[in-house]
Amino acid sequence: MEAGTTALRRAGRLPAWALGLLPLLLIAVAIGAFAALDGPGLGERTGPPVEELAVEKTTLKPGVIELTVRNDGPDAVRIAQVTVNDAFVSFTGADGSIERLSTQTLRIQEPWIEGQAYEVALLTSTGATITHSIDVAAETPDADLGFFGLMALLGLYVGVIPVALGMLWLPWVRSIPSAWLRVVMALTVGLLLFLAIDATLEGFELAGEGAQAFGGVALVLLGGVASYLALTGIGEWIADRRARARDSGASGSHLALLVAIGIGLHNLGEGLAIGVSYATGALALGAFLVVGFALHNTTEGLAIVAPIASEKPSWKRLLALGLIAGGPAIAGAWIGASAFNSSVAAFLFGAGAGAIVQVIVQLSPTVRDDRGRVLHPAAVAGLLGGMALMFTTGLLVSV
Amino acid sequence: MLGASAATAGAAVLHKAVPHAHPWDSDAHAASGHGHEMTAGNGHAGHTTAHAAFDGASVSNRFDPHEILRDFDYGKTSRLPNGRTLREWELVAGDIEIEVAPGVKFPAWSYNNRIPGPTLRAREGDRVRVTFLNGSKHPHTIHWHGIHPAVADGVPGIGSGQIEPGGKAVYEFDAEPFGLHLYHCHVRPLAEHIAKGMYGTLIIDPKEPRPEADELVMVMNGFDTNFDRANEVYAVNTVGFAFMDKPIVVKRDSLTRIYLVNVLEYDPINSFHVHGNFFDYFPTGTSKTPTELTDTVMLCQGQRGILELKFPHAGRFMFHAHQSEFTELGWQGFFEVRD
Numbered sequence: 001m002e003a004g005t006t007a008l009r010r011a012g013r014l015p016a017w018a019l020g021l022l023p024l025l026l027i028a029v030a031i032g033a034f035a036a037l038d039g040p041g042l043g044e045r046t047g048p049p050v051e052e053l054a055v056e057k058t059t060l061k062p063g064v065i066e067l068t069v070r071n072d073g074p075d076a077v078r079i080a081q082v083t084v085n086d087a088f089v090s091f092t093g094a095d096g097s098i099e100r101l102s103t104q105t106l107r108i109q110e111p112w113i114e115g116q117a118y119e120v121a122l123l124t125s126t127g128a129t130i131t132h133s134i135d136v137a138a139e140t141p142d143a144d145l146g147f148f149g150l151m152a153l154l155g156l157y158v159g160v161i162p163v164a165l166g167m168l169w170l171p172w173v174r175s176i177p178s179a180w181l182r183v184v185m186a187l188t189v190g191l192l193l194f195l196a197i198d199a200t201l202e203g204f205e206l207a208g209e210g211a212q213a214f215g216g217v218a219l220v221l222l223g224g225v226a227s228y229l230a231l232t233g234i235g236e237w238i239a240d241r242r243a244r245a246r247d248s249g250a251s252g253s254h255l256a257l258l259v260a261i262g263i264g265l266h267n268l269g270e271g272l273a274i275g276v277s278y279a280t281g282a283l284a285l286g287a288f289l290v291v292g293f294a295l296h297n298t299t300e301g302l303a304i305v306a307p308i309a310s311e312k313p314s315w316k317r318l319l320a321l322g323l324i325a326g327g328p329a330i331a332g333a334w335i336g337a338s339a340f341n342s343s344v345a346a347f348l349f350g351a352g353a354g355a356i357v358q359v360i361v362q363l364s365p366t367v368r369d370d371r372g373r374v375l376h377p378a379a380v381a382g383l384l385g386g387m388a389l390m391f392t393t394g395l396l397v398s399v
Numbered sequence: 400m401l402g403a404s405a406a407t408a409g410a411a412v413l414h415k416a417v418p419h420a421h422p423w424d425s426d427a428h429a430a431s432g433h434g435h436e437m438t439a440g441n442g443h444a445g446h447t448t449a450h451a452a453f454d455g456a457s458v459s460n461r462f463d464p465h466e467i468l469r470d471f472d473y474g475k476t477s478r479l480p481n482g483r484t485l486r487e488w489e490l491v492a493g494d495i496e497i498e499v500a501p502g503v504k505f506p507a508w509s510y511n512n513r514i515p516g517p518t519l520r521a522r523e524g525d526r527v528r529v530t531f532l533n534g535s536k537h538p539h540t541i542h543w544h545g546i547h548p549a550v551a552d553g554v555p556g557i558g559s560g561q562i563e564p565g566g567k568a569v570y571e572f573d574a575e576p577f578g579l580h581l582y583h584c585h586v587r588p589l590a591e592h593i594a595k596g597m598y599g600t601l602i603i604d605p606k607e608p609r610p611e612a613d614e615l616v617m618v619m620n621g622f623d624t625n626f627d628r629a630n631e632v633y634a635v636n637t638v639g640f641a642f643m644d645k646p647i648v649v650k651r652d653s654l655t656r657i658y659l660v661n662v663l664e665y666d667p668i669n670s671f672h673v674h675g676n677f678f679d680y681f682p683t684g685t686s687k688t689p690t691e692l693t694d695t696v697m698l699c700q701g702q703r704g705i706l707e708l709k710f711p712h713a714g715r716f717m718f719h720a721h722q723s724e725f726t727e728l729g730w731q732g733f734f735e736v737r738d
Contacts, residue, residue, distance in 0.1 A: 088729065
């Protein structure tokens with residue numbers, strides 16, 4: 001006891017940074033000693049190795065199925081044999097064990113037929129099987145210039161153009177009385193609420209597919225919290241610098257930018273979904289899909305211009321906002337169709353949801369009526385209307 | 400390849416030009432055309448390896464499926480006071496790791512470190528004495544198919560009953576009836592004890608021996624490597640595709656006799672089909688008169704039969720289960736008929 005207090009008093013004389021480093025140093029020494037002594041007292045592991053593999057990428061070429069698998073279990077896994085639809089097949093690429101978190105790409109010889117379903121089973125050296133389903137076999141498109149062009153065109157159709165068209169509501173929102181404008185703002189919040197829920201659920205679904213070692217569903221939530229905090233931090237930083245926040249919240253143009261960013265992240269997710277579906281052959285390209293997305297996303301343009309109803313932004317500024325909100329659909333489609341990773345996508349969907357929630361928090365003061373209520377009857381009607389609008393137009397598209 | 404295509408085209412032209420007298424003429428032409436196409440298509444995707452998805456002959460175990468084919472164990476013989484022959488064997492149960500496909504290990508249970516266990520061969524009327532030692536970590540028995548007293552039946556609760564690890568039992572009975580039989584463990588859970596490899600063949604030759612022949616033992620089995628009560632690998636004598644890249648060599652026009660036993664667990668039936676030939680079939684081998692001349696037989700678990708055939712043509716002929724799924728999961732092989 002006495003010795004302890006003396007030691008503490010002596011330690012108290014050290015500079016602050018040294019005191020901060022001391023525990024870290026001790027941990028490093030302890031870990032080093034533990035490793036050097038090979039984990040004294042722990043002995044061998046009990047039970048057989050745990051073998052877990054996640055298929056991260058499936059590529060179909062004539063006569064060949066290519067799978068990229070990641071080991072997301074604690075132990076190394078060695079793929080010994082492969083079956084496709086209950087038949088052993090020839091394959092290459094399984095050279096040696098796959099260590100934790102590393103990947104291997106298998107080239108499987110299989111004369112697959114378009115439109116049919118396949119179940120690939122990876123038989124490990126211990127006899128365990130890891131199965132992967134290909135619901136509808138279709139050739140994976142080559143990532144060439146024409147392909148990127150097509151994805152860009154899709155992104156333009158479903159992202160940039162609808163958002164730009166929606167922004168043409170600006171003159172109208174300028175001309176309506178402030179009570180009506182509040183309803184429009186509530187409608188916008190309703191739209192965003194729907195998108196936040198949608199993005200979260202999509203994220204959860206993707207997280208279930210990816211390697212669980214990276215966090216799975218937690219990635220979506222982390223992405224959400226991270227983007228919420230990042231956007232809040234950036235917003236506050238801008239507010240500090242300009243120091244011209246309006247009494248009830250941030251400035252209109254500031255809000256519009258935040259809305260555009262939130263919607264942009266959402267559209268990145270939408271682009272990803274389109275790209276992935278296209279790459280796996282699950283996307284029915286056609287006028288219906290484009291019309292559906294256009295209607296769905298036009299309402300997003302309204303959400304951007306509503307906060308700046310009382311301002312006179314330059315057309316350049318409007319164009320920039322439109323691109324921030326709609327452009328990511330193009331990038332999303334590129335990424336989704338060429339370098340898709342469900343863990344990354346789950347994180348991005350979470351980030352989109354977080355950004356939208358942040359925008360909702362920022363927008364809500366603008367809905368406030370003369371008596372200071374946010375959820376006044378007109379606002380509730382607007383919110384419900386916004387969600388209903390998104391739900392209905394969402395029925396037109398399913399990716 | 401070019402030559403083959405030209406021949407096909409030639410046949411097609413001829414086919415059109417010659418008027419058909421009988422419908423089967425056109426069948427013959429179609430068949431020959433098909434044959435050419437097969438030759439031309441041999442290099443296609445899906446045939447990157449010679450015959451199968453993997454080379455079963457490259458698998459190494461303490462036993463060799465090829466050696467098991469012609470490995471008959473007649474036991475240690477002595478003469479009893481009554482003049483009969485006594486045949487004695489020692490079977491030891493043990494836990495071994497086996498390779499059922501290249502790189503795929505399976506924790507198996509075995510008799511005498513091989514799967515299937517040794518092929519015991521006696522003659523009708525011999526006295527059979529089998530000493531069983533359980534060197535496994537699990538309880539086992541040997542249950543015999545045949546006619547014998549209850550004490551020699553090898554089931555828990557009767558006679559020596561279930562033999563615990565380190566334990567010993569002696570099974571003694573008369574070799575009857577003549578035919579093709581099997582033995583297997585009868586400890587519960589039964590499916591597991593059989594699926595893990597506790598089985599073997601017992602041949603009782605008739606007093607008047609069957610004609611001289613090249614004799615092969617084929618035990619049709621499978622392995623559930625992921626323990627979901629469905630087999631991942633199907634085989635004859637344990638290793639999938641073992642007879643594909645390394646075929647079974649037999650002599651043309653000489654009698655080949657196959658002792659075919661089905662022990663496959665988890666699937667209700669198994670089957671045997673041979674290409675380019677027919678065989679005489681003797682169910683359970685209990686008669687010397689065949690019941691059928693066929694090229695395909697179907698067997699449930701425990702069912703077995705003797706097949707006799709002569710190959711009139713040299714070359715490679717497939718044999719496999721005529722359940723295509725089993726075939727492609729390892730249960731296929733080749734006979735190579737040589738002069």
